[in-house]
Amino acid sequence: xxxxxxxxxxxxxxxxxxxxxxxxxxxxxxxxxxxxxxxxxxxxxxxxxxxxxxxxxxxxxxxxxxxxxxxxxxxxxxxxxxxxxxxxxxxxxxxxxxxxxxxxxxxxxxxxxxxxxxxxxxxxxxxxxxxxxxxxxxx
Numbered sequence: 001x002x003x004x005x006x007x008x009x010x011x012x013x014x015x016x017x018x019x020x021x022x023x024x025x026x027x028x029x030x031x032x033x034x035x036x037x038x039x040x041x042x043x044x045x046x047x048x049x050x051x052x053x054x055x056x057x058x059x060x061x062x063x064x065x066x067x068x069x070x071x072x073x074x075x076x077x078x079x080x081x082x083x084x085x086x087x088x089x090x091x092x093x094x095x096x097x098x099x100x101x102x103x104x105x106x107x108x109x110x111x112x113x114x115x116x117x118x119x120x121x122x123x124x125x126x127x128x129x130x131x132x133x134x135x136x137x138x139x
Contacts, residue, residue, distance in 0.1 A: 004032035004136040007044075012126035015073070016094075018060050019121045021050075021132065025104070026111055028134045035109045037138015042101030044133050047091035047125035049098035054116045067094045067124075091125035098122050106138055 006028045008021060025041055041050050053059065071093035076082045079089025102119060105112040111119075121132055 001137060001139060002032060002034050002037070004028065004034065006031070006134045006136075008121075008132040008134060009129060010121055010123065010132070011129045012123045015091075015124070015126050016064055016067070017123045017126055018063070019123070020055050020118055021121050022055075022111070022118045025119050025134055029106055029109065029111060029136060032136040034106055034136050034138040037106045037136060039104050039106055039111070040101060040133070040135040041104070041119055042133050043095070043121065043130070045130040047088050047095055047123075048130050048132075049095045049100065049122035049124070050102050050132060051098050051120055051122060052102050052104075052113075052117050053120065055118045055120075063098075067097065070094075070097060088125040094124040095122075098124075106136070 008024050010019060025039060029039055043050050071090040073090045076087050081089035081092060104119070123130070
């Protein structure tokens with residue numbers, strides 16, 4: 001069995017942002033040489049997420065609005081976590097909702113998706129450098 005590890009790094013210009021990383025993950029699968037297996041893609045920071053959905057701008061705008069309604073950034077005093085000097089209590093909640101990771105099957109050297117599925121990095125406390133782990137196993 002082969003194993004391959006790669007890190008993807010991001011530094012977003014805004015606090016909340018969604019980045020399509022499907023091409024990056026497929027490139028890692030190609031680099032790995034794995035033809036049949038699995039790829040794990042996970043955010044290595046507790047205020048970021050990796051998720052699968054459609055690459056449609058209206059959906060992404062809806063997500064941003066929905067997440068802000070569920071866990072608004074302000075008032076910062078709303079979160080006990082922020083009493084430690086942080087201001088990202090909301091980002092921890094948004095990550096919990098959107099999830100930490102995805103696992104995708106690899107078939108014939110390609111990501112094996114359903115219709116419209118794409119992989120996204122979700123940032124909820126941006127403007128600093130963060131990473132995503134891509135771990136591939138298989139034959």
